[in-house]
Amino acid sequence: MVGEVVVKGWRNGLLILLPPEDPWEQVVDQVHNKLDEAKARSFWRGAQTTFDCGMRAVSLPEMEALLDRVKRGFGLVPVAVVAADAATREAGEKLALVSYPEMPVIKKPAARDEREEAVQSASQQAAPQQPRPAAAAGGPASNALYVPGTVRSGQRIVHDGHVVVVGDVNAGAEVFAEGDILVFGSLRGLAHAGCSGDETARIVAGSLQPPQLRIAGKIARSPEAAGQPGRGASSGPQRSPEVARIEGGEIQVSPL
Amino acid sequence: MADTGRVIVITSGKGGVGKTTTTANVGMALAQMGEKVAMIDADIGLRNLDLALGLENRIVYDMVDVVEGRAKLRSALIKDKRNQNLVLLPAAQTRDKSAVNPEQMKQVVAELQEEGYTFVLIDCPAGIEQGFRNATAGANEAIVVTNPEMSSVRDADRIVGLLEAQDLRNPRLIVNRIRPRMVKVQEMLAVEDVQEVLGNAVKLLGVVPDDEAIITSTNRGEPVSLLETSQSGLAYRNIARRLRGEEVPFLDLDEKDPGFFGRLKKLFAAG
Numbered sequence: 001m002v003g004e005v006v007v008k009g010w011r012n013g014l015l016i017l018l019p020p021e022d023p024w025e026q027v028v029d030q031v032h033n034k035l036d037e038a039k040a041r042s043f044w045r046g047a048q049t050t051f052d053c054g055m056r057a058v059s060l061p062e063m064e065a066l067l068d069r070v071k072r073g074f075g076l077v078p079v080a081v082v083a084a085d086a087a088t089r090e091a092g093e094k095l096a097l098v099s100y101p102e103m104p105v106i107k108k109p110a111a112r113d114e115r116e117e118a119v120q121s122a123s124q125q126a127a128p129q130q131p132r133p134a135a136a137a138g139g140p141a142s143n144a145l146y147v148p149g150t151v152r153s154g155q156r157i158v159h160d161g162h163v164v165v166v167g168d169v170n171a172g173a174e175v176f177a178e179g180d181i182l183v184f185g186s187l188r189g190l191a192h193a194g195c196s197g198d199e200t201a202r203i204v205a206g207s208l209q210p211p212q213l214r215i216a217g218k219i220a221r222s223p224e225a226a227g228q229p230g231r232g233a234s235s236g237p238q239r240s241p242e243v244a245r246i247e248g249g250e251i252q253v254s255p256l
Numbered sequence: 257m258a259d260t261g262r263v264i265v266i267t268s269g270k271g272g273v274g275k276t277t278t279t280a281n282v283g284m285a286l287a288q289m290g291e292k293v294a295m296i297d298a299d300i301g302l303r304n305l306d307l308a309l310g311l312e313n314r315i316v317y318d319m320v321d322v323v324e325g326r327a328k329l330r331s332a333l334i335k336d337k338r339n340q341n342l343v344l345l346p347a348a349q350t351r352d353k354s355a356v357n358p359e360q361m362k363q364v365v366a367e368l369q370e371e372g373y374t375f376v377l378i379d380c381p382a383g384i385e386q387g388f389r390n391a392t393a394g395a396n397e398a399i400v401v402t403n404p405e406m407s408s409v410r411d412a413d414r415i416v417g418l419l420e421a422q423d424l425r426n427p428r429l430i431v432n433r434i435r436p437r438m439v440k441v442q443e444m445l446a447v448e449d450v451q452e453v454l455g456n457a458v459k460l461l462g463v464v465p466d467d468e469a470i471i472t473s474t475n476r477g478e479p480v481s482l483l484e485t486s487q488s489g490l491a492y493r494n495i496a497r498r499l500r501g502e503e504v505p506f507l508d509l510d511e512k513d514p515g516f517f518g519r520l521k522k523l524f525a526a527g
Contacts, residue, residue, distance in 0.1 A: 062501045150455050152417035153410045154384075170453055188453070 005030040013048035013143070017126060017202070020054055024062045024205050028069055033076050045075035045198050046143055046160045046178040051092075053083040060091040067095055075178060075196045077143070077160045144179070151175060151189065160196075171211070180204070204256060208242040213251055215244065222250035261369040263376040264499075265298075265395035265424070269411030271272065271382030273403045274432040277470060279379040280308035281481040281489070282399075283498035286375050287342035288481070294373040295365070297347040298391035300355055300383035306346050307375065309336060310477020320348040323360045329367050338482070343373075353386040358393030365394030375499075384418060398427035399461060400454075403433050404445040409453050416458055428461035429454060430495065435466045436509040464488050464494035465509050 003019025005027060016034075018027055049070065058066075063081070070076040081092035082100045089099035143161030151165055152156060153172030162179035173189035175181055178200045181193045187205035192214035194201025199216040213220045241256040265495050266279045279295055287293045291310070295304035300320065306365035314334045317327035322345070329345070345364070348355060355424075370374050380391035392398070398419050401403045402412040419427050438444035447463055467488035473480045480489035487507070494504045 092399070149457075152420075153414040155417050168453075168455065170413045171406070172414060186452075 004043040005034050007031070007034045013050070013079070015050050015052065017052045018054065018056060020056050024058070024065075028066050031066065032069060032073060035070065035076075035226070045196060047076055048079045048143055049076040050080040050082065051097075052077065053081060053088055054084070055084045056088070058083065058088045058091060060094060063091045063095060067097075069091075075160075075198075089197065145177075154187070169205075169210075177201070186203075193244075201245075203244040204241065206241050206242065207239045208253060211228075213244050213253075215251055216247050218246055218249075218251050220244070220253075260376055261372075261376060262270040262397060262499075263365055263369070263378065263395045264397045265378040265380050265392050265481050266399045266401060267388065267391065267415055267419075268382065268401045268408070269379035269384060269415040270402075270408045271277050273401050274464070274470075275382075276304045276379050276525070277474060278401050278430060278432065278464075278492070278495075279305060280474075281378050281479045281492035282496050283342060283375070283377045284309070284339065284479040285481040285493045286377075287336070287339045287500065288493075289496060289500065291341060291375050292373045293342050293375045293377065294345065294371075295366045296341070296345045296368075296376065296378045296391075298361070298378050298387060299355075300347045300387065300390075301318075301352040302381065303347040304458065305379050306334075306344060307477060308474050309344060309479065311336065311344055311346075314476070315346050318346045319364065320351050320355045321357050322364060329364065330371070332518055344411070353390065355380070356390050358390055361390045362394045371392040384414065388415075388418070392422050392424060395424060398424045398448065399430060400458065401430045401432050401457055402450060403432055403473075404439070404447070404450060406445070409445065409450050412450075415455055416454060420457075426459065429458045430462045430464060431460070432461055432464045433466040448454045459496055460506075462491055463506055463509065464491040465507075474515050478487070 003022055005019060006017040016031060022030070022154070042105040051066070066079050070078065078097055079155050080098045080100065081089065082102065083092065084101060089101065092099045134159065137188050145157070145163045146163060147157060147163065147165045147167070150167035151169045151173040153170050156174045156176075157163060158176045160178045161241055162225065163175055163177040163181050165175070165183045165185070168185035169175055169187045169189040171182050171188045175189065176192045176195045178196045178198060181191045183191070183205040185208050186207040187203070189210060191203050191210055193203045194216040195214070201215050203213060203215065209222070211222055240255050243256045244251055245252045246252070252254050258495070261414050268275050283293045283295045295305060296319065297303055299305070306315060317332035319332070320330050321327040322332045333343040333345055336344070342506045349397050357460055365376055372517070378391050381387035396403060399416055402408045402410050416427055419425075431450055434447065435444055439446045449462065465487050467480070467486060469480050470488055473520065474484065480486045481492040483489040491507055494507065497504045
């Protein structure tokens with residue numbers, strides 16, 4: 001009677017299929033082990049995750065325990081649950097997941113498209129304040145937040161994927177991303193890429209002049225500037241794009 | 257609400273950058289140009305605008321009296337002693353910001369517009385709390401005042417973000433207290449530096465030089481915009497003209513320090 005947890009990637013992130021009959025604790029452990037094998041700790045961090053419970057009934061505390069484990073242990077972002085059992089769907093909704101009664105068979109292309117659309121709109125419902133671009137092929141890149149203008153002092157952007165700012169990030173503004181941070185204009189505020197521990201995250205800016213950079217657990221301060229006042233267009237430092245990433249255990253900045 | 261009148265909030269985030277002085281001077285200059293101007297001091301509990309205008313001794317009722325029904329709006333408005341086009345609705349000094357809510361502010365503004373004031377200027381208190389929310393509630397335009405220094409610019413940036421959230425888009429910028437000589441030797445932010453931070457959405461409305469005349473005029477209650485000789489007064493008058501839609505070139509502030517040859521040239525020109 002031992003079923004198996006299946007973890008796989010698909011266009012909308014991560015899909016976790018739960019076996020029908022094993023005791024719940026074993027299921028949770030299995031999910032944990034599978035993700036561990038798959039090196040999910042870094043690779044799937046920030047991935048939108050759908051759980052397929054099949055015919056299985058899952059109670060609210062059970063589901064909560066599972067979500068907690070994948071969120072804390074692996075940085076996954078649960079977005080949807082598929083379950084035939086109505087109470088299970090209800091439990092999922094209580095935990096801010098979008099629920100579906102069934103998963104259309106993957107082999108039929110038409111049905112597949114429908115399902116993908118459904119889950120995609122589901123993820124939009126789950127986070128309506130975060131406009132998402134049409135998902136490109138797989139991975140955390142499909143979970144990027146597009147910020148169309150300048151982030152001003154006092155504004156704070158927190159996102160579980162990449163963040164793209166088409167404008168400046170001004171002094172006093174904060175951007176936290178579990179993935180990379182891309183700023184087309186000047187970065188003068190605080191940026192923290194890979195904020196849940198991803199050391200491969202990068203920060204790219206058209207003009208990199210923040211007081212401090214953070215990637216994963218590392219912090220780098222900018223060198224104390226000599227001429228404080230004239231930091232702007234007329235007298236500022238070089239304005240070529242730069243990238244910050246962790247190299248040799250330290251944050252290094254280099255031309256893009 | 258009449259859609260003819262313009263309701264402009266003058267704000268900055270940081271205190272002491274010159275919101276009240278700007279309100280008093282721009283208001284006075286607009287009135288001198290024939291506009292009907294009402295000014296609201298929204299800094300309840302820290303009343304100042306009356307002093308800048310020299311109207312302190314005429315206050316009988318204030319905004320809180322109006323809002324709480326103890327006085328009619330018309331009887332609380334103080335006519336300026338120099339210009340009949342200008343009135344002031346003073347703040348209460350003994351209460352605090354919670355004495356008025358945004359709805360009441362909108363109501364007061366609507367009443368002023370019905371009275372036919374073409375410009376309503378609201379002097380916003382420092383900070384981003386209730387006082388700010390009150391002051392911006394009735395406005396349909398915003399002016400952000402900043403000094404050329406980092407802390408002031410950062411606060412201005414914060415304010416621009418908050419204004420956008422309240423649908424007061426594209427506020428206009430006044431850079432106050434600029435010292436051209438310090439800018440020249442890069443000891444002070446230039447106007448361009450300020451603009452670079454705040455971005456294109458914020459258009460420059462005026463640049464006012466640092467001027468000792470402001471201190472004496474504020475103490476006397478005589479807005480500098482009434483002084484023909486003062487450069488800051490000229491800057492405020494230019495701001496008022498731009499608000500009315502005129503194209504006025506920005507002052508060439510370098511003129512103030514023409515150097516030896518410049519002075520020599522001026523001497524000859526004068527002679």
